[in-house]
Amino acid sequence: MIKLENVTKVYPDGTEAVNDVSFEVKDGKLCVLLGPSGCGKTTTMKMINRLIPISSGHIYIDGTDNREMDENELRREMGYAIQEIGLFPHMTVGENISTVPKLKNWSSQESEKRSRELLNLMGMDPDEFIDKYPTELSGGQRQRVGVARSLGADPPIMLMDEPFGAIDPITRDRLQDEFLKIQNEIQKTIVFVTHDINEAIKMGDRVALLKDGELIQYSPPAELLAAPKNRFVRDFVGSDRTLKSLRLMKVEKAMKESPRVVREDDDLDEVENIMKKNDTNYLIVVRNGNELKGWINREDIEDASPGTVSDAMVEDTGAAETGTTLAEALTVMLERDVANLPVVDAEMKLQGLLTFHDLQNLIGETYTESGGKHPEV
Amino acid sequence: MEVWQYINGHWITIGNWTLDHLWLIFVSNSLAVFIGVSLGIFIAGKGREEIADTVLYLAGIMMTIPSLALFGLLMPLLSALDLPSIGFLPAVIALILYGQLPILRNTYTAIREVDPAMIEAGRGMGMTPRQILLKIKLPLAVPVIMAGLRNAVVINIGIATIAVFIGARGLGVPIFRGLRTSRMDMIITGAIFVSILALLADGLLALAEKKFTPEGLKK
Numbered sequence A: 001m002i003k004l005e006n007v008t009k010v011y012p013d014g015t016e017a018v019n020d021v022s023f024e025v026k027d028g029k030l031c032v033l034l035g036p037s038g039c040g041k042t043t044t045m046k047m048i049n050r051l052i053p054i055s056s057g058h059i060y061i062d063g064t065d066n067r068e069m070d071e072n073e074l075r076r077e078m079g080y081a082i083q084e085i086g087l088f089p090h091m092t093v094g095e096n097i098s099t100v101p102k103l104k105n106w107s108s109q110e111s112e113k114r115s116r117e118l119l120n121l122m123g124m125d126p127d128e129f130i131d132k133y134p135t136e137l138s139g140g141q142r143q144r145v146g147v148a149r150s151l152g153a154d155p156p157i158m159l160m161d162e163p164f165g166a167i168d169p170i171t172r173d174r175l176q177d178e179f180l181k182i183q184n185e186i187q188k189t190i191v192f193v194t195h196d197i198n199e200a201i202k203m204g205d206r207v208a209l210l211k212d213g214e215l216i217q218y219s220p221p222a223e224l225l226a227a228p229k230n231r232f233v234r235d236f237v238g239s240d241r242t243l244k245s246l247r248l249m250k251v252e253k254a255m256k257e258s259p260r261v262v263r264e265d266d267d268l269d270e271v272e273n274i275m276k277k278n279d280t281n282y283l284i285v286v287r288n289g290n291e292l293k294g295w296i297n298r299e300d301i302e303d304a305s306p307g308t309v310s311d312a313m314v315e316d317t318g319a320a321e322t323g324t325t326l327a328e329a330l331t332v333m334l335e336r337d338v339a340n341l342p343v344v345d346a347e348m349k350l351q352g353l354l355t356f357h358d359l360q361n362l363i364g365e366t367y368t369e370s371g372g373k374h375p376e377v
Numbered sequence B: 001m002e003v004w005q006y007i008n009g010h011w012i013t014i015g016n017w018t019l020d021h022l023w024l025i026f027v028s029n030s031l032a033v034f035i036g037v038s039l040g041i042f043i044a045g046k047g048r049e050e051i052a053d054t055v056l057y058l059a060g061i062m063m064t065i066p067s068l069a070l071f072g073l074l075m076p077l078l079s080a081l082d083l084p085s086i087g088f089l090p091a092v093i094a095l096i097l098y099g100q101l102p103i104l105r106n107t108y109t110a111i112r113e114v115d116p117a118m119i120e121a122g123r124g125m126g127m128t129p130r131q132i133l134l135k136i137k138l139p140l141a142v143p144v145i146m147a148g149l150r151n152a153v154v155i156n157i158g159i160a161t162i163a164v165f166i167g168a169r170g171l172g173v174p175i176f177r178g179l180r181t182s183r184m185d186m187i188i189t190g191a192i193f194v195s196i197l198a199l200l201a202d203g204l205l206a207l208a209e210k211k212f213t214p215e216g217l218k219k
Helices: A041-048 A071-076 A093-097 A099-103 A108-121 A139-150 A169-186 A197-203 A221-226 A231-237 A241-248 A268-278 A298-304 A326-336 A356-369 B002-009 B011-043 B049-064 B067-080 B088-112 B116-124 B129-166 B172-181 B184-212
Strands: A002-010 A016-025 A030-034 A056-061 A078-082 A157-161 A189-194 A206-211 A214-219 A261-263 A282-287 A291-297 A340-344 A350-355
Touching: A002 A041, A016 A041, A016 A056, A016 A189, A016 A206, A016 A214, A030 A041, A030 A197, A041 A056, A041 A157, A041 A189, A041 A206, A071 A078, A071 A099, A078 A139, A078 B116, A093 A099, A093 A108, A093 A139, A099 A108, A108 A139, A139 A157, A139 A169, A169 A197, A189 A197, A197 A221, A197 A241, A206 A221, A206 A231, A214 A221, A214 A231, A221 A231, A221 A241, A231 A241, A241 A326, A241 A356, A268 A282, A268 A298, A282 A350, A291 A298, A291 A340, A326 A340, A326 A350, A326 A356, A350 A356, B002 B011, B002 B184, B011 B049, B011 B088, B011 B129, B011 B172, B011 B184, B049 B088, B067 B088, B067 B129, B088 B129, B116 B129, B129 B172, B129 B184, B172 B184
Parallel strands: A030 A189, A030 A206, A078 A157, A157 A189, A261 A282
Antiparallel strands: A002 A016, A002 A056, A206 A214, A282 A291, A340 A350
């Protein structure tokens, strides 16, 4: 665990870079330090591994004040990745990744084994890449090697200063996804600096928003979006924070579970009754257990009646898969111009139903639930 | 024709002069590299910008002193210190001084220009300043330092001919004697051999430069 207590940094010329910042990062969590340039986020991070000396306050690593440790030992226990990457051009990929293991006197077999392991983890073929030089890599590959290097000696803590900052947006998005997957496995305690609100929301378990050296708000991303503490936070997260919060929530959170369904051979009159009883004009059609087949509308029933569902239904397996975000589901609904979207698992088995109406309610709920106000126009 | 005759008749003597010349260059430039690189590393250190400016300025001035005058200046200085004021020693000292600027300046510049991101990464991973110097800065600076050495050697091969005026041996001898006795063949012989030496040294050091360039920096 990393714990900052009244951390302050004043430079000799009197500039206050960080002012009385306190927060903690629990084991295995990713904490994003977010804010505009000059807000003190990088300074805060660099005080954790003592690249910048602290002026007053304390930083505890698992309960020990970091000033009581040898600074180089301290740094070897913390992975360090920076935007500029800083790969050593005269060393191969393998040698770069082995930097900290070598400093810790690992044997060369151990170091190489670890390098291969990390390249695999980063989705790079060790046999192809381990002996390459940084100049032979693409930007995205370099960024991956930079992250692999920071994981070299398997440190429990990682400090990352805009580690995906220097690459194009598409590659960045992919690297973020990959890294989240990796973090899910390795569960490091991470301090992650960025100025990009979208990256912060996507990556962070918690986000610390800083301004002029002060910690303005420290909360999970959903709360940051739903309940910004003041005007600065609201402006910083942007006017589209509603949409952003949809990016954070999975469809499971908003869908109706086990919605009423009908089968292809059901009688249309019966279906109409069900609709009346449930006060709906839309029902999902399934078959063979729970496999999504399509849907049926009340208007179509009237034209086709009498008959069975198969005479009136629309065969359509358009759906959102479980695990996708509400933002993605909403995009599908808007694209297809539908107000109802079935939710299925990977085997196309129906899991629930997402309606536009529920979505609207949910957004309202997150606002009021957290004490925030509806967005001002 | 005369030149060819002269060379043909004095193979052994010319060979000895060449060896003397080479020895002078070898000794002086080995020392010059040692001093220049150490001093270059020192002045490239943090907070030594002013010292660096002064040292580089002095090294620059050194290059502007005509070699003959420098030899002249060294003589009284060395005799005041009770050291031999003519011959090998003053020649070596003068050549070390002339070799300083290219070696010192290249070392200094190469170390200062190592990408700060690499140093930052090194520090952040827990490398000590010494490890950063030995594992990052110096390997990256080697090609540039080698280029400086090459420069110094080529300059010094020329200047070493003048060392004959203070009694050092080398390929300056035939030139000096030729001048005094109006023997064009001797002057040209000396000049030819000095040029050949300079070209060979330049070529060899270019190869060495390539060899010492870390694999990852070659394009």
